[in-house]
Amino acid sequence: MRICQQEIIDFHSLPQIGITDTAKAFIGNELRGSQVVILANQCWTYCGFEISLASFAELKKEIGVRREFVVWRLWGLESIQRNCKSALAGVPVLLGKNTGQMMTMKKMMICAGMILCAAAITSAPVVRAQSANSAEQSGPYPSLEIREVTVIDGSGAPAFGPVNIFIKGNRIERVVPSDSISRKEKDEESAAKKEQKAPDRVIEGKGMYVMPGLIDVHIHINSSKDVPAEYIYKLLLGHGVTTVRTFNVGNDDPAEMVAEKKKIAANQIIAPRMYVYPFWGRGDDPRYSNPEGARQIVDEWHALGVDGVKIIGKPGLWPDVFRAIADQARKDGMGVAVHIGQDGVYPMNAVQVASEGASTIEHHYGYPESSYTNQTIQNLPPGYNYSSEPDRFLETGRSWLQADVGKLHGEVIQSLLETMHRTGFIMVPTFSIYEANRDVTRAANLPWHSTYTLPVVMDSFLPNPAHHASYFYEWTSNKEADWARAYRRWLDFVNDYKNQGGVVAVGSDTGFLFELWGFGTIRELEMLEEAGFSPLEALHAATENGAKVVKNPELGLVRQGYLADLVVLSENPLADVKVFYGNGVTRVGTDRKEVHEQCVKYTIRDGVIFDSQALLTDVREMVAKAKQTRPAQAKP
Numbered sequence: 171m172r173i174c175q176q177e178i179i180d181f182h183s184l185p186q187i188g189i190t191d192t193a194k195a196f197i198g199n200e201l202r203g204s205q206v207v208i209l210a211n212q213c214w215t216y217c218g219f220e221i222s223l224a225s226f227a228e229l230k231k232e233i234g235v236r237r238e239f240v241v242w243r244l245w246g247l248e249s250i251q252r253n254c255k256s257a258l259a260g261v262p263v264l265l266g267k268n269t270g271q272m273m274t275m276k277k278m279m280i281c282a283g284m285i286l287c288a289a290a291i292t293s294a295p296v297v298r299a300q301s302a303n304s305a306e307q308s309g310p311y312p313s314l315e316i317r318e319v320t321v322i323d324g325s326g327a328p329a330f331g332p333v334n335i336f337i338k339g340n341r342i343e344r345v346v347p348s349d350s351i352s353r354k355e356k357d358e359e360s361a362a363k364k365e366q367k368a369p370d371r372v373i374e375g376k377g378m379y380v381m382p383g384l385i386d387v388h389i390h391i392n393s394s395k396d397v398p399a400e401y402i403y404k405l406l407l408g409h410g411v412t413t414v415r416t417f418n419v420g421n422d423d424p425a426e427m428v429a430e431k432k433k434i435a436a437n438q439i440i441a442p443r444m445y446v447y448p449f450w451g452r453g454d455d456p457r458y459s460n461p462e463g464a465r466q467i468v469d470e471w472h473a474l475g476v477d478g479v480k481i482i483g484k485p486g487l488w489p490d491v492f493r494a495i496a497d498q499a500r501k502d503g504m505g506v507a508v509h510i511g512q513d514g515v516y517p518m519n520a521v522q523v524a525s526e527g528a529s530t531i532e533h534h535y536g537y538p539e540s541s542y543t544n545q546t547i548q549n550l551p552p553g554y555n556y557s558s559e560p561d562r563f564l565e566t567g568r569s570w571l572q573a574d575v576g577k578l579h580g581e582v583i584q585s586l587l588e589t590m591h592r593t594g595f596i597m598v599p600t601f602s603i604y605e606a607n608r609d610v611t612r613a614a615n616l617p618w619h620s621t622y623t624l625p626v627v628m629d630s631f632l633p634n635p636a637h638h639a640s641y642f643y644e645w646t647s648n649k650e651a652d653w654a655r656a657y658r659r660w661l662d663f664v665n666d667y668k669n670q671g672g673v674v675a676v677g678s679d680t681g682f683l684f685e686l687w688g689f690g691t692i693r694e695l696e697m698l699e700e701a702g703f704s705p706l707e708a709l710h711a712a713t714e715n716g717a718k719v720v721k722n723p724e725l726g727l728v729r730q731g732y733l734a735d736l737v738v739l740s741e742n743p744l745a746d747v748k749v750f751y752g753n754g755v756t757r758v759g760t761d762r763k764e765v766h767e768q769c770v771k772y773t774i775r776d777g778v779i780f781d782s783q784a785l786l787t788d789v790r791e792m793v794a795k796a797k798q799t800r801p802a803q804a805k806p
């Protein structure tokens with residue numbers, strides 16, 4: 171260990187400006203001839219590409235480095251020390267810091283007895299991102315290699331590795347065990363081998379985990395003047411969500427939703443892959459309420475490029491209208507997602523809705539009603555009014571307490587399974603969104619609200635008859651207990667359905683009830699575990715099963731030929747799914763020392779690499795800025 175002189179430089183935007191400009195900036199700051207390496211997210215970066223330490227040393231030799239630096243962008247000095255101690259012995263370090271001004275150089279004296287690193291500025295090509303902010307986004311690359319990672323392939327298979335994943339453009343070209351490569355390389359140390367072209371980008375992933383990007387099939391992009399869609403998209407990508415099925419983007423206009431989906435597919439905006447299922451019955455078109463009109467609308471939506479229909483209660487649940495929608499959607503290859511509102515649950519309970527052609531049933535509605543043996547319709551208090559949300563959200567929970575549990579686990583599951591085998595029906599429970607009903611204090615005080623929840627979003631959760639699902643006026647222990655009892659039945663039912671062969675997918679319904687985008691998706695995985703899903707089963711629900719919901723046979727698996735939608739994590743999500751959370755995980759040892767880590771490193775969608783932590787940094791900055799002008803109100 172030795173004390174060394176170090177400097178701070180702002181290289182936050184370095185990949186964006188290219189190598190030549192970088193060199194100029196160095197020269198301008200009297201660092202002529204200096205060589206640069208960027209250390210970000212545990213990877214060595216050479217001219218914007220992550221490379222192995224060995225290749226890095228090779229480059230250094232070739233170019234003849236005169237001075238050595240490490241430029242650090244995202245991590246603190248302690249993280250560098252922790253992760254690179256052995257590699258970085260005794261060389262001066264140049265720390266990069268986001269000061270908000272590109273290339274502002276601040277010389278500072280920092281004492282830190284370590285850190286080395288060498289590197290190089292050369293004329294190697296810099297891949298420019300499609301968006302303005304390429305610190306967050308780069309690619310797709312003609313060739314991308316992710317090296318020495320452990321893979322959880324999304325099929326339910328156990329983890330395996332180390333492997334190298336080769337990606338061409340937006341597709342997985344092959345997945346090869348790393349040790350077989352090194353063996354082969356030793357065997358073939360020939361001139362021909364040396365001439366082989368290096369990949370355009372390498373992610374050095376030793377010790378990391380790669381799995382398919384998460385697919386959240388129940389999303390509302392509740393963007394508005396005060397809630398930019400960018401905020402929602404970055405939260406989702408920052409949590410490893412690469413695909414969403416959404417029921418609205420801002421307003422409910424199907425054409426605008428399709429336009430947004432196309433922009434994402436063309437990499438014009440930073441967002442997850444999108445499937446759009448507009449709400450049925452919004453607006454005053456009378457055709458929504460009759461079978462012939464319904465068929466016309468489904469065809470019109472199909473022509474627009476809409477992927478499916480989202481039904482919530484009537485008019486889509488009038489039995490004749492429902493049959494027309496489901497039949498026409500099937501002919502057009504579209505999906506039908508159904509929220510069985512209590513206004514339509516008799517006679518269209520879950521067994522009925524599934525068998526008549528729903529591709530998914532959202533939430534928990536309609537299952538207990540399918541099991542009734544001493545009644546046909548839920549017993550409701552005489553003063554119940556469906557239009558009153560406090561009534562509605564309380565009594566839907568209580569429907570479980572009137573269920574015939576034996577029939578629920580027998581006939582009801584059997585019928586749903588028969589339908590599944592016939593039609594491909596999938597269950598989307600959305601456990602996490604109702605959690606406030608069983609413990610509103612928990613939901614309102616989640617630790618990430620202070621840094622990740624926009625004040626205007628928090629306001630929308632607080633009791634207000636003008637907002638949807640903001641009904642916690644007098645939410646008492648009695649009501650929470652009823653909901654907790656309902657949860658026990660519901661969790662058991664879904665777990666049993668899965669155990670008997672039923673397909674269950676992950677949907678979060680975030681943006682309501684104190685549930686935040688991204689965080690809610692991860693909470694859903696935790697709640698599947700609570701229900702009885704093993705970690706592999708929970709991740710399978712969010713990967714291959716999600717791909718079935720959006721009817722994309724090239725999605726949801728780490729498999730040759732599949733789309734390159736991946737998430738790269740520094741920790742094993744099978745050991746703890748909380749490693750996905752944007753606020754990171756903190757482990758406390760018996761010595762009471764805390765180690766904090768944010769584990770989602772890269773989210774890759776269609777071969778485009780997103781720096782997950784940079785996206786989340788943006789979100790925190792948006793929230794901090796909004797709070798300066800408008801502090802959040804008190805919580806219940």
Ligand SMILES: [Zn+2]
Pocket residue numbers: 388390417679
């Ligand atoms: Zn919803």
